[in-house]
Amino acid sequence: KVGQPSTALLAEAPTSPLIRELLEEAPDKQQRKPWVLGHPMRYMLELYQRSADARGHPRENRTIGATMVRLVRPLANVARSLRGLWHIQPLDFLLRPNRAAYQLVRATVVYRHQLHLTGFHLSCHVEPWVQKSPTNHFPSSGRGFSKPSQISKAWTEMDITQHIREGLWNLKGHRVLQLRFMCQQQKGREGLELPWHDASSLDTAFLLLYFNDTHKSVQKAKLLPGGLEDFMERESSLLLRRAR
Amino acid sequence: RAGSITSKIPGPSQDHDGPESNQCSLHHFQVSFHQLGWDHWIIAPNLYTPNYCKGTCPRVLRYGLNSPNHAIIQNLVNELVDQSVPQPCCVPYKYVPISILLIEANGNILYKEYEDMIAQSCTCR
DSSP, rough: TTTSSHHHHHHTSTTTHHHHHHHHSSSGGOOOOOOOOOOOHHHHHHHHHBOOOOOBBOTTTTTOOOSSEEOOOOOOOOEEEEEEEEEEEEEEEEOOOTTTTTTEEEEEEESSSEEEEEEEEEEEEEEEOOOOOSOOGGGGTTTTTTEEEESSSSSSEEEEEHHHHHTTSSSSOEEEEEEEEEEETTTTTSSSSOOOOGSSGGSEEEEEEEEEEHHHHHHHHHHSSSTTHHHHHHHHHHHHHHHH | HHHHHHTTTOOOOHHHHHHHGGBSSSEEOOOEHHHHHHHEEEEEESEOOOEEEBBBOOOSOOGGTTOOHHHHHHHHIIIIIIISSSSOOOEEEEEEEEEEEEEEETTTTTEEEEEEEEEEEEEEE
């Protein structure tokens, strides 16, 4: 079967969870696009380098706290509106259906808190989508939103685990997390047309979902009742000493 | 008691167990994701070292091979009772995970630790 596409070979054994994932998630080779080294990609490359070595071995001292991290980009929705000094951009994140084996441990939103467009300087934040007109909202006022922490000169990360868990995580099927990216213009420049085309709509914010794979621990628990594994390890070392 | 059973089995011989270099052991093996046809979506690592186990299983399974009791009995059955029952095979015993960074069909980026992706030691079972 040399020369046959690997996906065709995998399709012959679709029951394995690994193979099912590979077949479902892998983009079509024909639709291959060049990887864009924007901030989302840089962020994930740094996360990878912190968590694994060059050969892919997970680092012993990794602090990631999860076995899977998915970076979700917002849907390409660029319909921005202007209300006074505020420029508002809806951010819709499509969340895939939950899988029983994966447990959500954390969710954060990473966004630009400073946006420099030609001749304009804007201060931005992210908050839950609400229909009422904005006043002086701050991200921490949103229910389930924690205090944001600055991760670089222009980027901020904010924990929204509680917001996601309480709001829509347990709904079935595909769900949409609706947030809004709000930027405040400098006083005295209101009413001027902002060169939004300078800012890539996909590069102002992204969502990070941290999961733990419970599949392995469940399997282990089924095979070995609690404490038995430890007992066996202790016992085997005892046997070794006895043999000696 | 085990000794009295195993003593009936002839000792290791070159013709049955093969030369020492052919004994069941872990072999280093590296492959690129390009060779597997996955380089269009796997970003890191560049190379994958799954390794593999190869070689002949000895007739008397020594302790270091971590063979289960069943493999020891199967060897005895092959030797003493019925040669149509095969000898144990040389297979991976312990594995380690690998972290992969990949880009999904919808443009999302995924970091994931996959269990049991690299063979670390071998056993006869």
